[in-house]
Amino acid sequence: xxxxxxxxxxxxxxxxxxxxxxxxxxxxxxxxxxxxxxxxxxxxxxxxxxxxxxxxxxxxxxxxxxxxxxxxxxxxxxxxxxxxxxxxxxxxxxxxxxxxxxxxxxxxxxxxxxxxxxxxxxxxxxxxxxxxxxxxxxxxxxxxxxxxxxxxxxxxxxxxxxxxxxxx
Amino acid sequence: xxxxxxxxxxxxxxxxxxxxxxxxxxxxxxxxxxxxxxxxxxxxxxxxxxxxxxxxxxxxxxxxxxxxxxxxxxxxxxxxxxxxxxxxxxxxxxxxxxxxxxxxxxxxxxxxxxxxxxxxxxxxxxxxxxxxxxxxxxxxxxxxxxxxxxxxxxxxxxxxxxxxxxxxxxxxxxxxxxxxxxxxxxxxxxxxxxxxxxxxxxxxxxxxxxxxxxxxxxxxxxxxxxxxxxxxxxxxxxxxxxxxxxxxxxxxxxxxxxxxxxxxxxxxxxxxxxxxxxxxxxxxxxxxxxxxxxxxxxxxxxxxxxxxxxxxxxxxxxxxxxxxxxx
Numbered sequence: 001x002x003x004x005x006x007x008x009x010x011x012x013x014x015x016x017x018x019x020x021x022x023x024x025x026x027x028x029x030x031x032x033x034x035x036x037x038x039x040x041x042x043x044x045x046x047x048x049x050x051x052x053x054x055x056x057x058x059x060x061x062x063x064x065x066x067x068x069x070x071x072x073x074x075x076x077x078x079x080x081x082x083x084x085x086x087x088x089x090x091x092x093x094x095x096x097x098x099x100x101x102x103x104x105x106x107x108x109x110x111x112x113x114x115x116x117x118x119x120x121x122x123x124x125x126x127x128x129x130x131x132x133x134x135x136x137x138x139x140x141x142x143x144x145x146x147x148x149x150x151x152x153x154x155x156x157x158x159x160x161x162x163x164x165x166x167x168x
Numbered sequence: 169x170x171x172x173x174x175x176x177x178x179x180x181x182x183x184x185x186x187x188x189x190x191x192x193x194x195x196x197x198x199x200x201x202x203x204x205x206x207x208x209x210x211x212x213x214x215x216x217x218x219x220x221x222x223x224x225x226x227x228x229x230x231x232x233x234x235x236x237x238x239x240x241x242x243x244x245x246x247x248x249x250x251x252x253x254x255x256x257x258x259x260x261x262x263x264x265x266x267x268x269x270x271x272x273x274x275x276x277x278x279x280x281x282x283x284x285x286x287x288x289x290x291x292x293x294x295x296x297x298x299x300x301x302x303x304x305x306x307x308x309x310x311x312x313x314x315x316x317x318x319x320x321x322x323x324x325x326x327x328x329x330x331x332x333x334x335x336x337x338x339x340x341x342x343x344x345x346x347x348x349x350x351x352x353x354x355x356x357x358x359x360x361x362x363x364x365x366x367x368x369x370x371x372x373x374x375x376x377x378x379x380x381x382x383x384x385x386x387x388x389x390x391x392x393x394x395x396x397x398x399x400x401x402x403x404x405x406x407x408x409x410x411x412x413x414x415x416x417x418x419x420x421x422x423x424x425x426x427x428x429x430x431x432x433x434x435x436x437x438x439x440x441x442x443x444x445x446x447x448x449x450x451x452x453x454x455x456x457x458x459x460x461x462x463x464x465x466x467x468x469x470x471x472x473x474x475x476x477x478x479x480x481x482x483x484x485x486x487x488x489x490x491x492x493x494x495x
Contacts, residue, residue, distance in 0.1 A: 059380035060298075063263045063373070064362045065421045067383050089266065111418045113457065114425055127425040143422060145267050147218075 034094045034140070034165050035080045041161045043154060047089075048081040068109065069095060073102035084154045090144040092162065096137060103134040118156065121163045131155045138166045202491035203438035203484050205445045208232035209494070213412060213431040220412060225277045228433060229408070233281075235495045236435045243284060249406055250350060252286035255293070257348035257403075261355050261371050262296045262305035267422030269305035270354050274410045274433070278354065279316050294318040295343045297374050319343070326377045334393035334479075338376035344399050351403040357411040357434065357446050359419035359426060359454075363387035364462045364469030366420055367446035368407040368439035369395050369482070386467060392475040395439065395482050407442050409434040416453040428453060440475045440483030441490045447472060 038045040051061075054076045058066040061077060069077075075096045082090045097103045100122070107123060110132050115125040121135030129144040129151050142159055144151045210228045215221050230242030237245035250256055258278065260270035279292055290313060296302050299309055299320035310318045324347070326339035344351060355371035362383050363370055369391045373379035376397075382390030395401065411430045418426030430449070436442035447469050451461055462468050476485040484490060 059383075062421050063379065064360055064366070064370075064383055064387070065419075066380065067362050091265065111423065111425055113459075129424045143267065143424060145265075145422075147424070 034162055035092060036161045041158050043085045044158055045083045046080060047083045050078050050080045052076055052078045069106060072105040073098040088144050088146045088151060090142060092142045095139040097139060100137050103137055103139040106139050107134045120159055126152060131159045133159060133163060135163055135166050202489050203441035204236060204491045205436040205441050206232050206236045206493045206495060207432060207434050209432035211431060214429065220273050222273050225273050229277050231495050232433050232435045235493055246281045246285040250282055250285050250287050254350050255291045255348045256282055256287055256350045256352060257343055258294045259351060259353050259371060259375060260294060260296050262301040264422040265304045266306055268356060268415060268427060270356060270410050271412050272306045274412060275354060289316045290314055292316045293343060293347055296320055298322045331397045333396040334389055336382060336393040338378050340397060340399045341375045344375050350405045352405060353407040355409050357409055357414035359415045359417050359450055363391065363471060364467040365447050365450050367409050368442040369475060372400050386470055388471040389474045391471040392480045395475060396480060407436055407439055409442060409446065416450050417459055438483035440472060440485050443472050444485045444490060445492060
């Protein structure tokens with residue numbers, strides 16, 4: 001095998017590796033970003049930047065509610081505002097816990113009245129205008145600020161898109 | 169009026185001073201003096217079931233204030249609350265965004281009535297912890313001369329030196345220490361996962377730099393100790409608790425399934441008495457919904473009793489010393 005041919009093969013290999021690494025990174029980025037962009041889920045627009053609070057400043061976001069998350073081993077929460085069909089505001093929160101048990105602990109303390117179980121992640125509950133589900137060490141809550149007939153199917157669709165993006 | 173006449177009038181109910189104010193004045197409380205708490209409700213506050221009718225908010229507040237001060241017309245009551253030349257700070261609660269924050273229409277109505285009572289618009293300041301939270305709750309930030317101001321403490325900062333009482337060592341918002349003479353507290357009526365409930369006294373967590381340090385053991389004694397700080401204790405004149413939308417479970421964050429439209433306001437000078445009444449309202453709603461009492465749920469609001477104890481004397485939690493008026 002000539003020296004030139006070996007260099008050609010090495011170049012091909014290098015390009016292949018770079019492309020593969022790029023695709024891998026893209027997949028990783030897609031997985032790590034839990035919040036669908038505007039239009040990715042029908043009717044939903046992302047109306048703000050994603051904000052993240054870690055365990056030390058969680059109180060800035062949820063004040064006294066922070067305590068029960070801290071007791072369950074929260075690492076951080078990321079939150080993002082959405083709007084559905086230009087009229088219904090909503091907020092989506094993804095809590096990253098140290099373990100799936102922590103996510104389960106919070107899930108079990110959520111009110112269960114008027115909730116119906118839905119298939120999503122490891123466990124999920126749908127309320128009149130909110131959805132809570134857990135998947136692995138993540139606990140996600142989507143809350144709409146208005147009640148209307150189209151809210152439930154809309155938050156379910158957004159929830160499914162988010163669940164798909166979360167690593168197990 | 170001499171001290172004897174004053175006490176006579178108190179006993180007769182002609183002067184509605186609360187138990188906590190009597191303590192502040194160093195006056196021994198006659199057994200007959202009660203802390204007055206007015207609960208004003210309007211079942212037609214939302215003619216279409218969802219949106220609040222602004223006109224009815226004014227009527228609701230006027231009815232509550234008139235009853236609280238025991239006067240012939242509402243304006244007289246508002247004029248007893250504040251005096252021209254005073255700088256008035258309105259502490260709202262906006263941490264839960266639009267879902268469960270102090271209602272903007274309620275605050276607008278209070279601002280209008282304060283101006284009618286002779287307070288200049290630029291002497292009224294609406295505040296909470298952060299600009300962003302205020303905006304998310306629907307308030308318009310303003311620092312313009314000649315207008316009602318609205319801003320977060322993050323735009324002016326906290327005092328450099330902390331104040332201390334008991335377990336509390338906190339830096340207080342400069343809005344409270346430097347920009348006002350009178351504090352009117354406008355909290356919400358909410359269930360609280362740690363404290364049991366949050367209404368009047370817990371809302372003061374939003375005027376200090378380190379509320380996260382005050383949540384241990386169900387916020388007791390954190391809440392009672394915090395309300396002893398001089399800036400809070402000396403400036404607090406009245407609490408008008410916005411209970412138009414309230415939370416009986418899943419609080420303090422917005423949990424739609426745990427909220428209900430109470431369509432009311434609760435008015436008191438005595439923050440302990442107000443919190444006691446607020447607790448009873450939440451328990452009643454929880455019972456209606458088939459939920460455990462807060463005691464059974466392991467979060468009875470112990471801070472209310474501590475705030476009334478001999479060390480704090482912030483008011484009374486003794487129902488026989490609370491004059492509850494429902495209008």
